[in-house]
Amino acid sequence: MNTTAVPTTSPVAFTAPAAEQELISSLPSDFRWGVATSAYQIEGAVDVDGRTPSIWDTFCRVPGAIDNGDHGDVACEHYTRMPADVALIKELGLDTYRFSVSWSRVQPHGTGPVNPAGIGFYDRLVDELLAQGIDPWVTLYHWDLPQELEDAGGWPARDTAYKFADYSMLVFDALSDRVNTWTTLNEPWCSAMLGYAYGVHAPGRKEYPAAVAAVHHLLLGHGLATERMREAATRPIDIGITLNAATAYPASDAEPDLEAARRADGMGARIYLDPLVHGRYPADVIADLALEGVEIPVRDGDLATISAPIDVLGINYYFSQKFTGYDEQGRTVGDDGLPISRTLPLNRPRTAMDWEIVPEGFTDLLVRISKDYPGLPMVITENGSAYDDVPDETGYVVDEGRTSYFASHLAAVASAINQGADIRGYLAWSLLDNFEWAYGYDKRFGIVRVDYETQTRIPKQSALYLRDVAIQHRSR
Ligand code: NCW
Secondary structure, rough: OOOOOOOOOOOOOOOOOHHHHHHHHHOOOOOOOEOOOOOHEEEEEOOOOOOOOEHHHHOOOOOOOHHHOOOOOOOOOHHHHHHHHHHHHHOOOOOOOEEEHHHHHHHOOOOOOOHHHHHHHHHHHHHHHHHHEEEHHHEEEEEEEEEOHOOOOOOOOHHHHHHHHHHHHHHHHHHOOOOOOEEEEEEHHHHHHHHHOOOOOOOOOOOOHHHHHHHHHHHHHHHHHHHHHHHHOOOHHHHHHHHOOOOOEEEEHHHHHHHHHHHHHHHHHHHHHHHHOOOOOOOHHHHHHHOOOOOOOOOHHHHHHHHOOHHHHHEEOOEEEEEEEOOOOOOOOOOOOOOEEEEOOOOOOOOOEEEEEEEHHHHHHHHHHHHOOOOOOOEEEEOOHHHHHHOOOOOOOOHHHHHHHHHHHHHHHHHHHHHOEEEEEEEEEEOOOOOOOHHHHOOOOOOEEEOOOOOOOEEEHHHHHHOOOHHHHHOO
């Protein structure tokens, strides 16, 4: 079965600092404890059962796009190893599994009827999870647009939003009798900005106005899907969206630094949260975009759709950054006539992604969201870290760095709750080492090691730590 049995105790004990441990113990006893993955990063089996290429299959073939020329053709072979992977989640004592559905499996041309073989996989996955007592949490879109829809314009094209709502209903009709929690989009910032502005993610375009149009059409797709799922629901379900967000710290109290932090927060967080919750784009963001000659393509009624009520806001947190409005020469305006914005190091230890470890940025973010967008329950739908793991001769990994990252960030969540934030659960990223997008397989985020030669799964120290914390909490 290629799964190493989960040891009862870690061969190397981990003890969080006392202050963190105390905070973690204060987390609510009905907290959700789980783990997350996404389809393209783990499934493999890209050309079976009628699946067609997504933008990621295409992008992985662009020379130089992905480290080592890696791709998701095989990944973790989760498509065939799914029952064993579900058994592993059960053994790790976790109660929630958030996974994403591959649009190109379920609706191979991005339009038209459901593909029975494609949806069949998720149908079996949901049944397997329920049989093991694990709550399934569906993410409808985690970055893998069917290539045919990109060929028709992708997210910068308004029609993609309507196509997304149609696709969402195919999945909803098939699984909503058993799935209680639905996330429309994972991290739309990444789809729009990394995919269409910076060109480092699929589809690899570098067109800023198209990226801004993508932001709007992703949000519109979310709203259309939310309205239709809500209307079709025959029992109470939770619908939400997951954002990657962070705290943007100004480098100083000087006006240009405060402005740089404001702009970063505007394009990183408020351009999503304000329309979703308040039904309007922030005026300062609209003004910032106008300086660059870019307009958000809003039509009448869009904002009412986008602000359709949601039940849960998913937050993915990895790191925070410090911003300055000065360049190295002390100028506040660049040659292009635009205000300077750049990041400065916070001088913290970094993970293998080169992301600084800033747990208090997590607390600050959660407290701030709970104040600015009150009444919206949050779940941490992803949090975790990549490290260059060193396995011992049995394949076991003593991943102190990742384990202490979990401890400090769980403490940060507890601290936010103690300051009034309504946070209902914590899902670690990720169950397995997997295909880390442009970084390929070199960057490992898993709490379970994957030996890609043999597809053996070996729970790391961090998995045992999370299991112990979850079990202790539930038994209180
Ligand atoms: S890259 C990213 N990730 C990682 C990925 O594996 C997962 O699919 C995502 O949901 C781990 O979790 C998320 N998130 C982007 C974070 C911000 C990156 C900022 C880059 C600045 C240029």
